[in-house]
Amino acid sequence: MRKRYGYAMLVACLLLTMASNAFANSGTGASTSGTWTLSQLTDLSAKLGTEIGQTSRPQLLAYLQQVKSDADAAIAAPGLSNDEGLATKERLEYALQLAKDAGQASGVWTDTPFIVYGVPALSPEKRLPNTIPTDGAITDQIRVVSAQGDYEASSFVLVPLADAASVTFTANDLQGTAGTIQADAVDLRVVKTWYQGGTAWQSYFFDDTKDMLTPELLLHDENLVKVDHQTKRNSVRVDYPSGSQYVDISGSPPAAFSSYTAPVEDSPVLLPIELKQGESKQMWITTKVPSGTPEGIYTGTIDIAANGVPAGQITLKIRVLPFELPSPKTYYDLDKDFYTMIYHNSRMKDALTGFGGDVQKAETRLLNQYRNLVEHNVINLPTNAAIDVNNPQVYLRQLELMEEAGMDLNPLFGVGPLFPSNEDYSIWGQYLQAKAAYEANPTPQNLALMEQRYAAYEQTLVAPKAYTQQAFDIVTQALGHTNVYFDAWDEAEWPRLLWQQEMWRYVKEDIGAKIFATGHDDHFNLEIKEDFLNWVGDPTREKSGAWHAMGEDKIITNYAHPHSGPENPDLMRQRHGMWLYKANYDAVYNYIWYFESQYVNPWADYVDATYRAFGFVYPTQSDVIDTMAWEGFREGIDDIRYATKLKQVAEDALNSGNSARIAAANKALNWLETTDERKTNSDLLRLGIIDHIMKLLDLENGN
Secondary structure, eight states, X not given: OHHHHHHHHXXXXXXXXXXXXXXXXXXXXXXXXXXXXXXXXXXXXXXXXXXXXXXXXXXXXXXXXXXXXXXXXXXXXXXXXXXXXXXXXXXXXXXXXXXXXXXXXXXXXXXXXXXXXXXXXXXXXXXXXXXXXXXXXXXXXXXXXXXXXXXXXXXXXXXXXXXXXXXXXXEOOEEETTEEEOGGGEEEEEEEEEEEETTTTTOSBOOTTOEEEEEEEEESOGGGEEEETXXXXXXXXXXXXXXXXXXXXXBTXXXXXXTTTSOOOOOSSOOOEEEOTTOOEEEEEEEEOOTTOOSEEEEEEEEXXXXXXXXXXXXXXXXEEEEEOOOOBOSSOTTSBOEEEXXXXXXXXXXXXXXXXOHHHHHHHHHHHHHHHHHTTOOSOOOOOOOOTTSTHHHHHHHHHHHHTTOOOSSBXXXXXXXXXXXXXXXXXXXXXXXXXXXXXXXXXXXXXXHHHHHHHHHHTHHHHHHHHHHHHHHHHHHTOOOBEEEOOTTOOHHHHHHHHHHHHIIIIIIOOEEEEEEOGGGGGOSSOOSEEEEESOOXXXXXXXXXXXXXXXXXXXXXXXXSOOOOHHHHHHHHTHHHHHXXXXXXXXSOSBOOOSSOOTXXXXXXXXXXXXXXXXXXXXXXXXXXXXXXXXXXXXXXXXXXXXXXXXXXXXXXXXXXXXXXXXXXXXXXXXXXXXXXXXXXXXXXXXXXXXXXXXXXXXX
């Protein structure tokens, strides 16, 4: 009962922390309207004066007095410009909100050069330097609930009362009644805000009419990226052997940039950060509870120093749950895997080309990237590469690296293309024209022409059929199984779908492989249907039900709802997690992890006049830079894993014959079904799932 009580208290604290964010919409958190008047400024200054009279914290008092003094001078100055008026209003509102919040938080950060807000990490709120969190609270406690062996994100925001050139953070071991979680299980990073297109945060469509300051990158070295607030441009530091220099990566289009040849790397550990008075800065914590860590509450501290002087500490509490998370299963069938996939171009052939044939560099980069994918729950990565059947070793080495990183290669998706060459599509079109002519006028001449054109079309299939058979043989021999999927033409229109039908028949019936294709409801009208449909747009049970009705082996996922690109971690969590799961989908498979080519700079927020950069991460020479959106993706899959655990525990209870356990299982499953994942805050939904799991486990253990 003591453990149960401890869990309930921790959940209650977390619920209080997140209550104001339960149904939040995305936003900036800023109250500045974009307009101002002298009377507004005068009124805000007066309100700040009232707060100053009630403030006893020395450093906060000095900061508030300075803001008021500067504002009063601006108000009194003749000819106050519009920009300075807006800035004055913004600073006053910022200080006023901070003073009010501090007045309600006694006993913490009373004489420090900054004040700390605990905030939900995966919030739809856009945390900017000029905003105070609206969904957090001033605290010196960070609380985390984690399964064994799992990663969890938490966060806090520093609100500086004075400049600090060097702020450092030292994580210490976490002690529990049943053991210790070492300090190296705590990874701290700084959230870097930089300029992105006007649609940033919510969309992958490009708007170059304005540049928006946007939080995104999770860095150990905040100086890896430099932001120019005057020109609203970003630069990334490239550490050449001859010396470091910053390379401008902004513009429409930006300058060419290659992550293979430009030695860009983040620090392996958090370096000191800089704080500027009145400019909030978000910090990110990722904890990895080791597998097998005993259940319990583990407590440690994060010591903070400013300019070498101790400046307080944050207490980190991790409630370790009495279970590990299972691999994800589908909502509608616990015996069916939920596949975790993503489009990518982390391919051996590309890495070798990028590094000029340097095998060691290519393999180091790929292995690091594959491990990052696995750590973010992507274990069914498609190869997204075509096999050179005359020299398959490059492809097979990629498979070995994927398996070494921990990926599951059964099934193997994305074995290669199964369609004829695009240059042959016109031959198919000529046959269709001849066929239409014969059907309209069935003369011997038109029949002969139609047969001639069809024979020409059949000839175009000889090479792709031979390639597909060879590719199938090579891969299945290497893997020891035949559960492999070939890729059909991407987003094919109806004539192009018909063009592929003979190849689809050949692959399914003659070779014994499976087919993946992107598409929509037109695919229901095909005589020979693919096995795996990636249906563009909103996932619904109507879509999945219709596709599953085509056969027990039919699986479905979706993409472009949205593509990668939006930085909002809450959006990415929802759309790659519970929305798909509860819609009875079988996989997550969106476009794309990151995109780089000789024409596309992978660090720039630009593809063309229509699209922003697609991507969850930014490539370095040997790895990738994580982002908040990528952490949102991980948590979305973890939500599915928690829900899978709940359904597994509930199934055991239903089969137990114990009336109390059966009643609790039915209650849990009904709650999971009726809770609207599209309206319920994701953190609260997760805690609800955990609560039902713990109740069922207590009953299972006789408590």
